[in-house]
Structures are given as structure tokens and as C-alpha cells.
Amino acid sequence: MTSKRETDELIERYCMGQLTPEELRIFEQWRESDPELEIAVAEHRIVTDAFQVYAERNELKVKIHAIQEEFETEEFRYSSPLKVVGKKETKIRSLWRRYRIASVAAIAAFVAVSATILSYNLAGIGPNKNTTTYQELRREVESIKRSQKAIIKDINSENKEADLIPSKSFTGTGFALNQEGYILTSYHVIEDAKSVFISNEKFDQLKVETVYTDKTLDLAILKVDDENFKGFHEIPYSFKKNLADPGEKVFTLGYPREELVYGEGSISSYTGFDGDTASYQISIPVNPGNSGGPLFDNQANLLGIISGRNINAEGASFAVKSKWITDYLSQQTKETKIKIPAQRNLKNLDRSTQVKKIKEYVFMVKVYN
Amino acid sequence: MTKHLKQVEAVSEVELLNSLRNGDDKVLKTIYRQNYHTIVNMVTNNGGSLQEAKDIYQETLIVFYEKVKEEDFELNCQIKTFLYSVSRRLWLKQLQRKQRYTIPLTDSDEYVDLSWEDVGDKEDQYNAMHTALESLGEPCKSILKDFYLRNQSMEEITDKFGYTNADNAKNQKYKCLKRLKKVFFEVYQKEIEPKND
Numbered sequence: 166m167t168s169k170r171e172t173d174e175l176i177e178r179y180c181m182g183q184l185t186p187e188e189l190r191i192f193e194q195w196r197e198s199d200p201e202l203e204i205a206v207a208e209h210r211i212v213t214d215a216f217q218v219y220a221e222r223n224e225l226k227v228k229i230h231a232i233q234e235e236f237e238t239e240e241f242r243y244s245s246p247l248k249v250v251g252k253k254e255t256k257i258r259s260l261w262r263r264y265r266i267a268s269v270a271a272i273a274a275f276v277a278v279s280a281t282i283l284s285y286n287l288a289g290i291g292p293n294k295n296t297t298t299y300q301e302l303r304r305e306v307e308s309i310k311r312s313q314k315a316i317i318k319d320i321n322s323e324n325k326e327a328d329l330i331p332s333k334s335f336t337g338t339g340f341a342l343n344q345e346g347y348i349l350t351s352y353h354v355i356e357d358a359k360s361v362f363i364s365n366e367k368f369d370q371l372k373v374e375t376v377y378t379d380k381t382l383d384l385a386i387l388k389v390d391d392e393n394f395k396g397f398h399e400i401p402y403s404f405k406k407n408l409a410d411p412g413e414k415v416f417t418l419g420y421p422r423e424e425l426v427y428g429e430g431s432i433s434s435y436t437g438f439d440g441d442t443a444s445y446q447i448s449i450p451v452n453p454g455n456s457g458g459p460l461f462d463n464q465a466n467l468l469g470i471i472s473g474r475n476i477n478a479e480g481a482s483f484a485v486k487s488k489w490i491t492d493y494l495s496q497q498t499k500e501t502k503i504k505i506p507a508q509r510n511l512k513n514l515d516r517s518t519q520v521k522k523i524k525e526y527v528f529m530v531k532v533y534n
Numbered sequence: 535m536t537k538h539l540k541q542v543e544a545v546s547e548v549e550l551l552n553s554l555r556n557g558d559d560k561v562l563k564t565i566y567r568q569n570y571h572t573i574v575n576m577v578t579n580n581g582g583s584l585q586e587a588k589d590i591y592q593e594t595l596i597v598f599y600e601k602v603k604e605e606d607f608e609l610n611c612q613i614k615t616f617l618y619s620v621s622r623r624l625w626l627k628q629l630q631r632k633q634r635y636t637i638p639l640t641d642s643d644e645y646v647d648l649s650w651e652d653v654g655d656k657e658d659q660y661n662a663m664h665t666a667l668e669s670l671g672e673p674c675k676s677i678l679k680d681f682y683l684r685n686q687s688m689e690e691i692t693d694k695f696g697y698t699n700a701d702n703a704k705n706q707k708y709k710c711l712k713r714l715k716k717v718f719f720e721v722y723q724k725e726i727e728p729k730n731d
Contacts, residue, residue: 170708173708173711173712174708177711208715208719209715211659211722212711212714212715212718212719213682214659215659215660215662215663215718215722216663216678216682216683216714217682217683218600218656218659218660218663219659219660219663219664219667220679220683221600222596222600222656222660225596225599225600226592226596228559228562229562229566229592229595229596230592232562232563232566233566233588233592235563236566236567236570
């Protein structure tokens with residue numbers, strides 16, 4: 166007769182598949198004839214399984230908790246109540262830092278308080294689009310539309326093709342994020358697009374698809390989807406990690422008309438339209454078509470992306486800050502991970518050389534709705 | 535409201551489930567974002583606080599994730615419907631536990647009427663295991679974890695916990711497991727007995 170302890174050890178080794186063939190044979194026979202042993206085996210399995218479940222759930226909880234925190238953090242920083250709390254970036258940033266290190270309980274309490282307001286303010290970040298003073302700068306192109314129609318009609322006598330010609334088109338600007346053909350532009354440029362193309366001096370017309378969009382940040386990521394596309398050359402610029410300060414000289418390249426247009430000015434303010442902390446106010450005169458254009462500093466580091474202007478104020482344009490862009494880019498999924506261009510050195514070049522080097526990475530984005 | 539709307543629409547639910555099964559946690563994030571408001575609103579519209587809503591949502595995603603990982607799991611509805619149904623069941627259970635009220639829930643979405651067995655089997659196990667492990671204390675907790683979860687050998691455990699020989703360590707492990715089983719089943723029985731929901 167075996168002791169309880171020995172029985173338990175046998176059960177354990179049995180469940181772990183460690184019995185010798187001989188032991189296994191005897192054990193199986195015993196199991197069949199002894200219902201108590203059968204129950205003991207079942208119980209052992211339940212407990213060890215539950216232990217496993219317990220451990221896996223704990224890991225999962227950690228993961229989901231992290232997702233939850235990230236999500237709440239975003240809602241927090243995009244929420245407009247905060248914009249009212251502090252119009253100055255510094256204030257927000259310190260709040261933000263404090264918030265980050267606060268205990269979970271404190272976060273919960275804070276969110277609970279602000280959540281009621283939050284949930285009604287989900288449009289949060291970005292300029293309040295309801296107002297008539299903020300203008301998004303995409304350009305409607307009647308002429309392109311007409312000439313395109315004409316050309317295609319001439320080439321294709323088949324009516325089927327002609328039916329496919331989109332009825333409305335817009336243009337904006339976009340720029341390359343990496344050599345693989347990812348392009349960044351403003352969300353409002355490609356909003357409701359049926360098809361999107363990019364072009365510049367070097368690339369005639371490349372078809373692109375929309376990969377990611379973020380309406381609140383007003384960002385969209387496009388990817389070249391064209392058989393003939395072999396990739397870009399190495400990107401000569403990179404994102405600036407730090408905030409730019411008012412007074413800093415900046416320039417942009419864009420397509421307010423068929424040709425690339427250079428514009429320069431300076432950072433006017435840490436915040437954009439209506440105290441939007443995700444944007445700068447800049448003093449570059451921009452026009453419809455400039456939306457989605459890159460904003461560079463003197464060293465040709467990317468500071469942001471042109472998003473719109475205030476039509477009631479002279480020379481008040483806005484650009485989404487690079488910090489938000491890089492944060493946004495780093496959130497994307499692994500398979501299509503968008504590499505943020507590495508540090509390249511354009512800083513010792515004069516402006517016209519910088520522009521020459523950059524311009525092949527800046528595109529007119531044509532949108533057909 | 536949710537970010538990456540376009541991206542999500544482009545990927546079919548089947549692909550989402552497959553990626554999740556293959557351990558792509560980014561998908562979990564996407565799903566989290568997509569369904570957060572629906573479920574949090576369901577709870578807050580039915581007498582729950584925001585914190586309770588978030589707890590229920592977390593629980594829901596855990597159930598969902600565990601189900602997806604099960605080999606024979608088949609999803610016959612949209613992910614959002616499944617999540618809504620699970621959270622609804624979890625919340626009903628909690629309302630019952632707190633004996634708050636039993637009036638029908640106000641629903642904003644379609645749902646499948648799931649039973650507690652459908653969603654709560656692991657939940658019960660988890661809670662029982664949690665109570666049992668907490669009652670054991672150290673070094674039992676760590677010894678059992680090392681042996682059953684980290685698959686460490688008795689020799690490694692002997693060294694780590696400073697036992698003079700492997701037999702002593704084995705002896706200790708045996709006692710720990712025995713106590714774990716005892717407490718676990720006491721709690722587990724209590725949890726699964728009142729099946730009145």
C-alpha cells in the first residue's frame with residue numbers, strides 16, 4: 166500500500182508525463198479501478214491548470230493595463246479642458262509629466278473627474294473645425310479636373326474609362342518619411358478620397374494608398390503603390406525632437422500651385438489655433454495647397470507639418486509639431502513600421518542647396534473624390 | 535473617435551483574430567481603442583461608475599483574449615458584438631453580486647445572451663487561485679511558481695531557497711501544493727455553487 170504522499174507524487178509525475186512505461190501501465194490500471202484516484206488526478210489537473218490561467222491572466226492584465234494607460238493619456242492630452250487649463254506649453258508639459266508619474270489611483274481619480282467632460286469632447290485636439298476662422302489649406306482644382314478629363318477622353322475612346330473620372334479634386338502637399346515610399350500629409354487633404362496620387366519634378370505621377378489616418382492630429386500616412394516605384398533615395402532630413410521656440414526661423418516647401426513654392430518666416434507661438442498645444446503658430450504666408458507641407462528650421466530639421474491658417478488674422482498659419490508626429494508614427498503596427506528618417510546633415514548648407522536637396526522628397530498630393 | 539480608423543477598416547476581422555492568436559499585441563490595442571467607448575458607456579449607462587466600467591472592459595478583453603487563444607474557439611459574430619455581450623454578462627454578474635438592481639439593462643448595441651459558464655469559467659478559477667495563493671504566503675508562493683510556471687527543477691529550487699538538500703525542498707513544495715489545493719477548492723466550490731444567474 167502506498168502512502169498518501171507517494172500517491173500524490175505519482176499523480177504529479179503522471180500529469181507531467183514523467184512515469185516510466187511500466188509505472189504508467191500500473192497507474193492506468195489503478196486509476197480505472199479506484200474512483201478516488203481518478204478524482205485526485207482530476208483535482209490535480211484543475212489546480213495546476215488554474216495556476217497556469219492565473220499566471221497568464223496576470224501577464225495579460227499588465228498588457229491591457231498598459232494599453233489602457235496609453236489610451237487614457239491620449240484622451241487626457243487631447244482633451245480641450247486641458248487646453249483651457251494652460252495655454253502655455255510649459256504649463257501643460259509639466260502637468261503632463263506629473264500626470265505620467267502619478268499613481269494609478271490618482272490617474273483614476275483625475276480621469277473620473279475629467280471624464281464626463283472628456284467624453285463630450287472627443288474631437289479634442291486640433292483646431293475646432295466648426296469655427297469659420299480656421300481654414301484648412303487644401304486646394305480645389307477645377308482646372309486640373311477639366312484638363313484631366315479632356316486628356317483622358319482623348320486617349321481613351323471607351324466610355325467606361327471616362328465614367329471613372331472623379332468629379333472633384335483637391336491638392337495639398339506631402340513629404341517622404343522613408344525610402345520605402347511612406348508619405349506624410351494632412352488628414353484633411355485626403356479626407357474622403359477615392360484615389361490619391363503624388364507627383365513632383367522627379368516623379369511624374371505615383372499612385373498612393375492611404376495607410377493610416379488620424380483626424381484629431383490631422384495627419385495621414387500614404388504609401389506609394391505603384392509598379393514602377395523603386396524607392397526614394399536616402400532621406401536628407403530628420404525630425405527635430407525638441408520644441409522650437411518663438412523667433413526661430415523656419416521655412417516650408419509646398420504646392421499652392423502647380424510649381425513648388427518656397428515660403429519662409431518664423432515660429433510665432435508655442436500653440437496653434439485656439440490654444441491648440443499640438444501645433445505651432447508660424448508666420449509663413451501659406452495658401453490653399455500648402456497643407457501637408459513640411460516645416461523646417463534653419464538646419465533643415467523637420468519641425469512639423471503645415472495644417473492651416475487663421476483667415477481673420479494676417480500671417481497666422483499653423484503647423485502640427487514634430488513631437489506629435491513622431492509619437493504618432495511610433496504607434497503604428499510592426500509590419501508597416503514607419504522608420505523615422507535618421508539624422509542627416511544639411512545644416513551647414515545654404516538655403517538654396519538645402520531646398521535643392523529636399524525638393525525631390527516633397528510632393529504635390531492630388532486627391533480625387 | 536478611435537484612431538487609425540482607416541487602417542482598422544482595411545483589415546478584416548478574421549485577420550485581426552489570426553494576428554491576435556499569433557501573439558500580435560498591437561491588435562489588442564486596436565481592438566481596445568475601437569470598443570472602449572461602447573463598452574464603457576454600456577456600464578456607465580447602467581449604474582456603473584467610470585472605474586467600474588473600465589474594470590469591466592479590462593475583464594472583457596481578458597475573456598476575449600483567452601477565448602481567442604483557445605483552439606476550438608469560433609467567433610460567429612462581429613468582435614464588437616462579442617465584446618459587448620461578454621461585458622454585458624460580466625456587468626450583470628457584478629450587479630447581482632452587489633444586489634443593486636435586477637431591472638433589464640439598457641442596451642445600445644446588439645448582443646448575444648451569454649451564460650456565466652460561457653464567460654466566467656476562468657474568472658472563477660482565477661479568483662479562487664488568487665485567494666489561495668495569497669493565503670499561502672512565502673516561500674510557498676515562489677516555490678510553486680518556480681516549479682509549475684517556470685519549470686525549474688527541484689535542484690534549482692533547493693539552491694535558490696537555501697534548503698540543505700533536495701528532499702527538504704521537495705517536502706516543502708509538497709506541503710505547499712497540498713495547502714494550495716485545499717484552499718483553492720474551498721473557494722472555488724463556493725464560487726461555482728450558487729449558479730443562480
